[in-house]
Amino acid sequence: QVQLQESGPGLVKPSQTLSLTCTVSYGSISSDSYFWNWIRQHPGKAPEWIGYTYYSGNTYYNPSLKSRVTISVDTSKNQFSLKLSSVTAADTAVYFCARSFEAHKMDAWGQGTTVTVSS
Amino acid sequence: DVQMTQSPSSLSASVGDRVTITCRASQTVNNYLHWYQHKPGEAPHLLIYAAANLQSGVPSRFSGSGSGTVFTLTISSLQPEDFATYYCHQSYSAPFTFGPGTKVDLK
Numbered sequence: 321q322v323q324l325q326e327s328g329p330g331l332v333k334p335s336q337t338l339s340l341t342c343t344v345s346y347g348s349i350s351s352d353s354y355f356w357n358w359i360r361q362h363p364g365k366a367p368e369w370i371g372y373t374y375y376s377g378n379t380y381y382n383p384s385l386k387s388r389v390t391i392s393v394d395t396s397k398n399q400f401s402l403k404l405s406s407v408t409a410a411d412t413a414v415y416f417c418a419r420s421f422e423a424h425k426m427d428a429w430g431q432g433t434t435v436t437v438s439s
Numbered sequence: 440d441v442q443m444t445q446s447p448s449s450l451s452a453s454v455g456d457r458v459t460i461t462c463r464a465s466q467t468v469n470n471y472l473h474w475y476q477h478k479p480g481e482a483p484h485l486l487i488y489a490a491a492n493l494q495s496g497v498p499s500r501f502s503g504s505g506s507g508t509v510f511t512l513t514i515s516s517l518q519p520e521d522f523a524t525y526y527c528h529q530s531y532s533a534p535f536t537f538g539p540g541t542k543v544d545l546k
Contacts, residue, residue, distance in 0.1 A: 324482070359537075366443065367526060367537040382534040416483070424530035425473045425488040431481060 322347030324417050324430040332411075332437050338404040342417030342430060349398045350375045355420045356400045358391060360413040361432075368413075372420065373400055407437045441465055441529050445538040451546040458514040460541045462527035467507045471531035474503055474512045477540075478523045486525075487512060517543070 328340035342356070349356065358370040371381035373391045381389050390403040404411060414434050418426040442465035452458050462472065470490040477483040485494045487503035490510055500515045514521055522545055527538040 366539040367528075369535040369537070380533060384534070418483075420530070423471050423489060424535060425485060426475070426483075426528070427485045427488075427494065429482040429484075 322419065322428045324419065324428055326415060326417050326430045326433040328433060328435070330434055330436060332407055332435060333439050334408055334437055335406055338402070338407050338411060338435055338437070340402045340415055340417075340433065340435070341399050342401070344398045344400075344419075347419075347428075349393060349400065350395045353421050355424065356391075356393065357418045357420055357426060358402045359416045359418055359426075361416070362413045367416070370402065370404075372424075409437050411435070412437045440534055441468060441532050441536050443527055443529060443536050443538040445525075445527060445541050447541060448539065449542040449544065451544055452517050453546045454517055454519055456517045458517050458521075458543060460512045460525055460543075462505075462510045462512070462538050464508045464510075464529055466532075468529040468531035470506050471529055472503075472505065472510045473528045473530065474501075475526045475528065476521075476523045477526060483526070514543075 323345040325343045332338045355372040357372040359367050361367045373379045373393045388405045393400040414432040416432045417430045419428040420426045444463045446461050472490045474487040475483045486501050491503045502513050524540045524542045526540050
């Protein structure tokens with residue numbers, strides 16, 4: 321059964337770039353059936369979809385974050401990554417990676433990683 | 440963006456109770472509506488996809504219904520492991536959006 325695990329710094333300074341990686345285990349990121357998503361959740365709020373990548377490198381981003389987001393895939397490492405630039409305290413959240421397919425139902429998720437933006 | 444709302448925002452229930460959660464979309468999402476269960480510190484789990492389809496491995500006490508803009512998740516007989524927060528999610532229109540969640544706790 322596929323497993324996803326987020327990793328990266330838990331603390332990022334304002335104006336810097338947040339960088340997270342999602343490692344996919346027991347499944348291939350190169351499958352043409354799946355999309356690989358990033359979602360974040362501020363405390364007490366609805367999850368917010370950030371965007372997804374496909375194994376080919378094609379991406380689709382939430383317009384609200386598009387100017388600051390890059391999602392990339394590394395098929396050799398079976399990983400995909402999130403970069404969010406020019407962060408502020410408003411980017412403090414729990415960040416999840418997830419797999420989606422068939423109408424973008426998200427059938428596998430990581431546990432989430434907390435990122436705090438603070439000096 | 441499609442705005443998703445859920446009601447109630449929280450509920451207290453007992454083991455064995457029937458629980459119903461409602462999700463509303465600000466515009467039609469056809470049946471591209473999915474439900475997830477999330478417990479603190481764990482990965483969220485897909486319960487229901489395409490409004491009414493039970494994800495493999497999910498107990499049959501979970502069911503979903505609805506189409507268009509109004510959807511429901513029902514737990515027919517609440518079990519101890521079902522105390523969690525439940526989210527709806529629409530994937531009909533990008534950007535995909537989620538409801539704010541319904542927390543189910545022990546009465």
